[in-house]
Amino acid sequence: MKVTLKRKKIRTALSNLKHGCSIQSSCDAAGITPVSFWRWRQNSNKLESIVNAIMDSRTQIVEDALYNNAIKGNTNAQIFWLTNKNKIKWLQKPSTEVNINTNVEFAIDVNLNEKFNKHQSLISERFGIPLS
DSSP: HHHHHHHHHHHHHHHHHHHOOOOOHHHHHOOOOHHHHHHHHHHHHHHHHHHHHHHHHHHHHHHHHHHHHHHHTHHHHHHHHHHHHHHHOOOOOOOOOOOOOOOOOOOOOOHHHHHHHHHHHHHHHHHTTTOO
């Protein structure tokens, strides 16, 4: 692909990304595959930096919208903002209640030895093997 055509396709993809399109749809609009775009990004620090800057600006837009919703009284936005921006102070610690029953009952069969001997003799008789 000629350098000027490649640059034009990259500019088209970047323009679409800036306007909020996904990488897939930006590549489709530029007539390239996402794999080619990814490979070009890996081979060009400048292109990678531009794409990362575009994606970072999207994150900033969402953070600003979240903050605005929190300021307007959206409780969920306030909780999300606080627990993610000041984790140490606002960390949501799940409360865990543990109940342990310490009353343990044991049942001991006093005839256990007799039962064992009876079963042992039955096995011995059935298979003709002395087990003692």
